Amino acid sequence: MKCRVCKAPALVKFPAHNAAFCEEHLDAFFLRQVAHTVKKYRLLPPEARVVVALSGGKDSLVTALVLKRLGYRVEGFFIDLGITEGNFSPASRQACEEFCAAHEIPLKVFSLHEEFGRTVPEIARRYPRLCAICGMTKRHIMNEYTLKTGAHALATGHTLDDMAAALFANLLRWDLHYLAKGLPVLPAEDGFAKKIKPLALQSEEEIIAFARLHGIKPVEARCPWAAEAKFKRYKAMFNSLEEKSPGLKRAFYEGYTKNVHRFQEETTRPPLVTCKVCGLPAAASPCTFCRIWRNAIKEDAIPAVT
Amino acid sequence: MKCRVCKAPALVKFPAHNAAFCEEHLDAFFLRQVAHTVKKYRLLPPEARVVVALSGGKDSLVTALVLKRLGYRVEGFFIDLGITEGNFSPASRQACEEFCAAHEIPLKVFSLHEEFGRTVPEIARRYPRLCAICGMTKRHIMNEYTLKTGAHALATGHTLDDMAAALFANLLRWDLHYLAKGLPVLPAEDGFAKKIKPLALQSEEEIIAFARLHGIKPVEARCPWAAEAKFKRYKAMFNSLEEKSPGLKRAFYEGYTKNVHRFQEETTRPPLVTCKVCGLPAAASPCTFCRIWRNAIKEDAIPAVT
Numbered sequence: 001m002k003c004r005v006c007k008a009p010a011l012v013k014f015p016a017h018n019a020a021f022c023e024e025h026l027d028a029f030f031l032r033q034v035a036h037t038v039k040k041y042r043l044l045p046p047e048a049r050v051v052v053a054l055s056g057g058k059d060s061l062v063t064a065l066v067l068k069r070l071g072y073r074v075e076g077f078f079i080d081l082g083i084t085e086g087n088f089s090p091a092s093r094q095a096c097e098e099f100c101a102a103h104e105i106p107l108k109v110f111s112l113h114e115e116f117g118r119t120v121p122e123i124a125r126r127y128p129r130l131c132a133i134c135g136m137t138k139r140h141i142m143n144e145y146t147l148k149t150g151a152h153a154l155a156t157g158h159t160l161d162d163m164a165a166a167l168f169a170n171l172l173r174w175d176l177h178y179l180a181k182g183l184p185v186l187p188a189e190d191g192f193a194k195k196i197k198p199l200a201l202q203s204e205e206e207i208i209a210f211a212r213l214h215g216i217k218p219v220e221a222r223c224p225w226a227a228e229a230k231f232k233r234y235k236a237m238f239n240s241l242e243e244k245s246p247g248l249k250r251a252f253y254e255g256y257t258k259n260v261h262r263f264q265e266e267t268t269r270p271p272l273v274t275c276k277v278c279g280l281p282a283a284a285s286p287c288t289f290c291r292i293w294r295n296a297i298k299e300d301a302i303p304a305v306t
Numbered sequence: 307m308k309c310r311v312c313k314a315p316a317l318v319k320f321p322a323h324n325a326a327f328c329e330e331h332l333d334a335f336f337l338r339q340v341a342h343t344v345k346k347y348r349l350l351p352p353e354a355r356v357v358v359a360l361s362g363g364k365d366s367l368v369t370a371l372v373l374k375r376l377g378y379r380v381e382g383f384f385i386d387l388g389i390t391e392g393n394f395s396p397a398s399r400q401a402c403e404e405f406c407a408a409h410e411i412p413l414k415v416f417s418l419h420e421e422f423g424r425t426v427p428e429i430a431r432r433y434p435r436l437c438a439i440c441g442m443t444k445r446h447i448m449n450e451y452t453l454k455t456g457a458h459a460l461a462t463g464h465t466l467d468d469m470a471a472a473l474f475a476n477l478l479r480w481d482l483h484y485l486a487k488g489l490p491v492l493p494a495e496d497g498f499a500k501k502i503k504p505l506a507l508q509s510e511e512e513i514i515a516f517a518r519l520h521g522i523k524p525v526e527a528r529c530p531w532a533a534e535a536k537f538k539r540y541k542a543m544f545n546s547l548e549e550k551s552p553g554l555k556r557a558f559y560e561g562y563t564k565n566v567h568r569f570q571e572e573t574t575r576p577p578l579v580t581c582k583v584c585g586l587p588a589a590a591s592p593c594t595f596c597r598i599w600r601n602a603i604k605e606d607a608i609p610a611v612t
Contacts, residue, residue: 171477172554174561233550237543244539248478255480262568 012209015246023213030210034066034198041184041257043196048152049073050196053142054099054107056092056219058211059157061099063198065214067155068105076100076107077145079138082119085224095219110141116293120225123292130225133292140289144278146193153194160203164249165234167256179263182256191274191281201250203242318515321552329519336516340372340504347490347563349502354458355379356502359448360405360413362398362525364517365463367405369504371520373461374411382406382413383451385444388425391530401525416447422599426531429598436531439598446595450584452499459500466509470555471540473562485569488562497580497587507556509548 001010003022010020021029038044044067052064054076068074078096083089093109100107112119120134127133146154163182170178184200186192199207211218242248272281277290286296307316309328316326327335344350350373358370360382374380384402389395399415406413419425426440433439452460469488476484490506492498505513517524548554578587583596592602 172558172561174558174565176565230550233547237547241539241543244536252478252480255478259480259482262571 011213012205014203014206016203016242016250018246026209026213030202030206031066031069033202033206035070037184037198037201038070041196041200043155043185043198044072044152047071047073049075049149050153050155051075051077051142051146051149051151052155053138053157054078054096055157056095057157058216058218059159059199059207061095061157061216061218062207062211063155063157064099064105065103065216066210067198068103074105075149075151076105077142078107078109079141080109080111080113081134081137082111082113083121083223083225085121086221088221088223091221092219095217099216108145110145112137112293118293124225127292134225136288137293140278140280140287143193144280147191147280151193153188153196155196155198157199158197159199159207160201160249160253161235161238163197163200163253164238165231167253168234168238169231176263180260183260184257191272191279201254203249317519318511320509320512322509322548322556324552332515332519336508336512337372337375339508339512341376343490343504343507344376347502347506349461349491349504350378350458353377353379355381355455356459356461357381357383357448357452357455357457357499358461359444359463360384360402361463362401363463364522364524365465365505365510365513367401367463367522367524368513368517369461369463370405370411371409371522372516373504374409380411381455381457382411383448384413384415385447386415386417386419387440387444388417388419389427389529389531391427392527394527394529397527398525401523405522414451416451418443418599424599430531433598440531442594443599446584446586446593449499450586453497453586457499459494459502461502461504463505464503465505465513466507466555466559467541467544469503469506469559470544471537473559474540474544475537482569486566489566490563497578497585507560509555 001013001020002008003010003025004019005025005028006022008022011023012026013020017029019029044050050067050072052060052067052074054060054064056078064074064076076096076099078093080093081089096107096109099105120130120137123133124130142154163184166178167182169175170182184197186195188194238249238252270283272283273285274280275282275285275287275290277286277294277296280287282288286294290296307319307326308314309316309331310325311331311334312328314328317329318332319326323335325335350356356373356378358366358373358380360366360370362384370380370382382402382405384399386399387395402413402415405411426436426443429439430436448460469490472484473488475481476488490503492501494500544555544558576589578589579591580586581588581591581593581596583592583600583602586593588594592600596602
């Protein structure tokens with residue numbers, strides 16, 4: 001197995017690209033691939049300032065590193081959810097801090113406990129659909145923070161495996177709302193920061209190879225509350241299909257990006273109001289986030305007698 | 307496990323419908339389901355004459371029986387491909403003959419050997435892509451025959467499992483040509499008989515239960531040349547997803563039927579000519595069928611010196 005570029009012994013082989021690479025050319029290949037995604041989907045203008053949502057996992061750390069290597073002004077952003085079970089939040093935070101120190105990336109840590117005096121496990125007692133609440137919480141904070149900093153965009157570490165599995169899930173249900181917005185870029189709108197997914201065309205195996213190459217040490221703890229069985233099943237399914245047909249995941253997702261307009265025609269979004277607490281667009285005021293975390297009381301609700 | 311209708315002990319359980327049935331009400335349920343498909347997609351007007359393509363397998367035999375039970379004038383049509391390996395064609399023919407005799411359905415047998423003095427295995431020596439040639443051959447003969455009889459439509463035994471697997475395959479490649487025509491009905495066009503798939507919403511397990519109920523004995527031999535590994539893999543994949551989420555296959559395919567217009571806008575078909583031999587529309591004249599089976603010589607081809 002020889003490097004496609006220099007014919008030296010190869011370190012990794014990517015069947016989807018019908019190619020193998022040595023250390024040096026794996027690095028160049030990965031950078032070139034992401035640069036191509038950034039250009040093709042207009043994720044970032046040259047030297048833009050970008051907030052990268054860091055979880056401590058390999059995908060988000062690689063996103064930060066590759067964007068920095070491509071010349072963007074990267075700022076890491078970590079939300080400390082306060083999940084101490086299995087040392088999840090502390091270990092994740094430490095992985096981000098060590099990574100950012102090693103790569104000279106400024107890191108902003110946003111602690112739910114410090115900001116709101118409460119953590120996700122504390123919220124869990126009142127809200128049974130915890131993963132949904134936690135996801136909403138993270139999205140709200142990341143959006144609010146990115147808008148405040150004035151950065152060009154918020155980048156997340158979604159991979160090709162994530163995109164293909166989500167696309168499949170949305171096609172299974174023909175969920176037009178999500179099928180309309182599955183590109184690697186979601187443009188900025190009033191009250192919504194631009195969202196970008198620079199690794200949307202890179203498979204997990206490519207990302208793992210790049211992370212290893214650069215000695216990235218992602219957090220090993222997994223969220224003790226995580227319940228994504230369905231999503232994991234779809235990912236495993238695609239990986240078994242990919243084994244028989246290398247390149248299948250990428251062709252599936254890229255084919256979608258060329259056909260996304262088919263799902264966008266009639267996208268009607270329910271009209272949004274402005275949350276009187278945070279000032280951001282929401283389905284109702286106060287928004288769910290402010291009701292949960294900022295103790296905002298629903299205007300038409302009678303406070304419960306406690 | 308009790309029958310949903312009469313509370314008698316149930317014979318079968320269909321998790322996708324969250325229902326179980328006794329013999330009597332399984333029959334009624336299956337008929338009602340297919341009648342609903344026929345009505346919803348306008349497959350057939352009342353008492354229409356319909357040619358059912360019979361292979362000897364359970365799906366096509368059940369298609370014929372259920373359409374007859376629903377009051378349509380059914381004519382069976384079997385193409386004897388002359389595949390004697392594993393007794394495939396003779397056993398398939400016998401299954402059709404016995405089925406049609408038992409259910410008083412007229413049967414037309416079309417023998418390649420009798421009509422053209424050649425069989426599929428004989429053709430195989432010259433044409434390597436045999437499954438493609440055989441499929442084209444059957445489609446051509448069924449279409450030509452249906453047009454000749456003046457029947458309202460040609461019915462095939464495609465099941466929900468077939469439709470979901472084909473839809474997935476076409477979405478993986480974003481094959482717009484096929485994504486535009488995946489409904490249970492393909493309307494008649496000049497030179498093309500109307501094609502219908504009455505079992506497009508029934509799963510294999512429902513069809514097997516109905517076949518057993520009526521003592522249908524499908525052929526057990528499988529085509530020794532068959533090479534549908536990919537398709538089988540997709541079917542197995544959907545069945546494993548279905549186990550976790552009953553009704554998933556049907557929701558996926560029905561969701562598609564509601565969204566098929568998204569793939570139909572720009573369908574541009576290459577212009578067709580009329581085959582000077584069979585008189586039917588084709589990409590070139592003579593058409594591939596007439597060149598292979600009727601020894602028609604390509605006008606712009608120089609006959610090979612033999």
